[in-house]
Amino acid sequence: MIEVAGLHKRFGATKALDGMSFTVRPGQVTGFVGPNGSGKSTTMRVILGLDAADRGKALVGGRPYATLRTPLLHVGALLDAAALQPSRSARNHLLWMARSQGLDARRVDEVLETVGLAGVARRRAGGFSLGMRQRLGIAAALLGDPPILMLDEPVNGLDPEGIMWIRGLLRGLAAEGRAVLVSSHLMSELEGTAHHLVVVGRGKVIADTGVAELIAAASNGRVGVRTPEPERASAALVQAGGTATVDGTGLVKILGLASERVVAVLGAAGVPFSEIAAERATLEEAYMELTRSSVEFRAEAAR
Numbered sequence: 001m002i003e004v005a006g007l008h009k010r011f012g013a014t015k016a017l018d019g020m021s022f023t024v025r026p027g028q029v030t031g032f033v034g035p036n037g038s039g040k041s042t043t044m045r046v047i048l049g050l051d052a053a054d055r056g057k058a059l060v061g062g063r064p065y066a067t068l069r070t071p072l073l074h075v076g077a078l079l080d081a082a083a084l085q086p087s088r089s090a091r092n093h094l095l096w097m098a099r100s101q102g103l104d105a106r107r108v109d110e111v112l113e114t115v116g117l118a119g120v121a122r123r124r125a126g127g128f129s130l131g132m133r134q135r136l137g138i139a140a141a142l143l144g145d146p147p148i149l150m151l152d153e154p155v156n157g158l159d160p161e162g163i164m165w166i167r168g169l170l171r172g173l174a175a176e177g178r179a180v181l182v183s184s185h186l187m188s189e190l191e192g193t194a195h196h197l198v199v200v201g202r203g204k205v206i207a208d209t210g211v212a213e214l215i216a217a218a219s220n221g222r223v224g225v226r227t228p229e230p231e232r233a234s235a236a237l238v239q240a241g242g243t244a245t246v247d248g249t250g251l252v253k254i255l256g257l258a259s260e261r262v263v264a265v266l267g268a269a270g271v272p273f274s275e276i277a278a279e280r281a282t283l284e285e286a287y288m289e290l291t292r293s294s295v296e297f298r299a300e301a302a303r
């Protein structure tokens with residue numbers, strides 16, 4: 001478990017963290033999402049003791065990171081995939097880390113296999129593509145078989161196959177009971193990966209919610225109707241208190257009315273229709289819905 005409570009951090013005039021508080025629970029992937037500059041990396045750096053907070057606390061497994069004697073056995077982190085010694089081979093890079101934690105070479109070979117780098121393990125890491133560096137960074141995070149994983153924008157630089165791979169990996173790690181925190185500035189990157197979301201803007205949490213609940217709430221009152229008379233249908237539905245948009249193929253999309261109500265309204269107005277379906281919001285749409293009311297968040301996102 002990761003616990004962050006009331007973190008404040010300033011860099012000169014910039015307020016990077018402004019009361020950041022949340023918990024990352026075991027057994028699920030928690031997406032840490034917000035626009036660029038909203039404080040995600042700073043929070044992760046504070047959790048790892050790389051930056052000191054001005055106020056507040058950050059605990060991993062109930063303890064401050066700095067007090068852990070073999071930290072890689074408690075928390076695996078990928079913050080900056082470029083942070084490696086370019087002349088060292090991938091295997092030597094991991095061996096060096098492993099030895100510092102009392103781990104052996106066998107574990108290094110295991111994680112190289114897990115991330116798909118076994119075939120290039122003896123090549124200089126400096127010549128690796130961004131995607132390969134990401135994989136090497138993930139191998140390093142997995143080295144100590146930690147119960148907590150924290151990855152800052154791990155999808156960055158990965159091709160579609162790599163993205164699918166990392167989604168499966170993160171879900172698998174959570175299914176093993178680990179607490180997994182993964183940041184992204186794009187909600188779409190977390191679709192199909194995160195079970196839970198901590199949405200941040202300007203250094204604090206805007207929403208802390210389950211993905212399923214978020215989508216269910218945003219889907220409530222979204223209905224699509226196919227009709228030969230879209231204009232009449234729209235007028236009747238708007239009068240009944242919904243909002244309606246027509247997409248040009250005769251499909252009217254309605255917000256704010258349940259499907260039973262849509263059927264009743266169209267029936268009363270004598271508007272024929274051939275199809276009606278309740279629609280499920282995408283994660284991206286749910287996110288927009290969630291952040292619409294947050295003026296601060298909008299201002300931040302528009303910068």
Ligand SMILES: Nc1ncnc2c1ncn2[C@@H]1O[C@H](COP(=O)(O)OP(=O)(O)OP(=O)(O)O)[C@@H](O)[C@H]1O
Nearest residue numbers: 011014015016035036037038039040041042043185
């Ligand atoms: N070392 C630093 N010195 C000065 N300002 C900093 C430093 N680190 C972060 N900041 C500022 O703190 C704020 C939060 O940055 P942070 O990198 O934590 O955001 P982020 O959500 O991780 O963004 P991104 O998605 O771009 O990585 C930004 O305004 C950033 O410019």
